[in-house]
Amino acid sequence: MAEAATELLTTADGRPLKAALAAAQSRAKRRAFLLVLPLLLFVFLTFLVPIGYMLKRSVEHDGFAASAPALDVWFAQNPGFDPANPPEEAFAALVQDLARMQTEKTTGIAGARINYTVPGTISLFKKAAREAADLVPPYKEALVAVDPGWARPALWRAMASASTVYTTEFYKVASDRKLTDDGWARGGDKERIYLYLFVKTFLISGLITLICLVLAFPIAHLLATLPLAKSSLLMILVLLPFWTSLLVRTTAWIALLQEQGIVNDLLVGLGVIGDDGRLTMMYNMTGTIVAMTHVLLPFMILPLYSVMRVIPPSYARAARSLGATSWTTFRRVYLPQTLPGIAAGSLLVFILAVGYYITPALVGGADGQLISNLIAFHMSKSNWSLAAAIAAMLLAAILVLYWLYDQLIGIDRLKLG
Numbered sequence: 001m002a003e004a005a006t007e008l009l010t011t012a013d014g015r016p017l018k019a020a021l022a023a024a025q026s027r028a029k030r031r032a033f034l035l036v037l038p039l040l041l042f043v044f045l046t047f048l049v050p051i052g053y054m055l056k057r058s059v060e061h062d063g064f065a066a067s068a069p070a071l072d073v074w075f076a077q078n079p080g081f082d083p084a085n086p087p088e089e090a091f092a093a094l095v096q097d098l099a100r101m102q103t104e105k106t107t108g109i110a111g112a113r114i115n116y117t118v119p120g121t122i123s124l125f126k127k128a129a130r131e132a133a134d135l136v137p138p139y140k141e142a143l144v145a146v147d148p149g150w151a152r153p154a155l156w157r158a159m160a161s162a163s164t165v166y167t168t169e170f171y172k173v174a175s176d177r178k179l180t181d182d183g184w185a186r187g188g189d190k191e192r193i194y195l196y197l198f199v200k201t202f203l204i205s206g207l208i209t210l211i212c213l214v215l216a217f218p219i220a221h222l223l224a225t226l227p228l229a230k231s232s233l234l235m236i237l238v239l240l241p242f243w244t245s246l247l248v249r250t251t252a253w254i255a256l257l258q259e260q261g262i263v264n265d266l267l268v269g270l271g272v273i274g275d276d277g278r279l280t281m282m283y284n285m286t287g288t289i290v291a292m293t294h295v296l297l298p299f300m301i302l303p304l305y306s307v308m309r310v311i312p313p314s315y316a317r318a319a320r321s322l323g324a325t326s327w328t329t330f331r332r333v334y335l336p337q338t339l340p341g342i343a344a345g346s347l348l349v350f351i352l353a354v355g356y357y358i359t360p361a362l363v364g365g366a367d368g369q370l371i372s373n374l375i376a377f378h379m380s381k382s383n384w385s386l387a388a389a390i391a392a393m394l395l396a397a398i399l400v401l402y403w404l405y406d407q408l409i410g411i412d413r414l415k416l417g
Contacts, residue, residue: 174393217338
């Protein structure tokens, strides 16, 4: 009956009320979509597209495939060949491609692609390419005479893998695996640099998160309990670092912590240490931890403050009136209510610390470098595919952490300020 009555109702211009309401809702949805469309485009172009390109580059590299078409065809026709004893036809195709590389000036590109998995092959390719036009059959003996390295099974395994544009080799290298004559194997102790840096980055990020939590908790509690006038003044001090360039703040720590810096001069002046016993707090892990803690501390304070300021003080008074001690009141009444802020602040600080680059690069030295610095190194050395693979692994680890947060705390309880 009610639905029938709605159908009979009309607007001032004679349209059915139900149709007019549906049209109004549709217009409201379109206006809302158009309002957020610029933001969606911005996120798509500056976030999703770069991540998609990064994931694509982590499994794509045509440096060898585009430079060695004859050998690529032979590999496609002979997928089960023996890398320890390639036939004469394979060497003939290789010589043809080497001569082509020398003519088209692509020897360095092809050699660099193979060099990613078999180090030391760039010079091998350049040397053979210069003499390729003068080589005569049997090509196998001719190439091995130029350099015995052409008989290495690992080299032929690498070329077979690089003959296709898409490969998982860079993820294997980023997992500290090494291509040997017998196939992929775990690298030696001195060659396991990537996983070591991953573990080191996560441990340091966890330590920085813990330090930030210890420092931020009393500050946030003070901000939440002080009168508005005083808490507003302190909040300005908390937000002040956001108004200062990150480069300026990091440079300030260099002036403070270096051996001839302000902190050491003060300790020497007070007689705490001698002039010959100045502390080394810069260009090592100590400098990285101190500087990054200072930079990331506000990101822990703000989520904690947003949770603490809405906790009624009457809860603590009620607990004490029932006989609870201050410690029991804090542990069983106050702390559980701050857990969403603790989790949100810890997640935010940890994720930011894992991806930090500028601060470790400036104050960390060789000992204070993190995985982000290695990614930047490979990008600057033009090995973008390996840098993309490491970055993709880092992204996957962050997504796992985000998933764990959702399972343990719940994204709906995320409070960032």
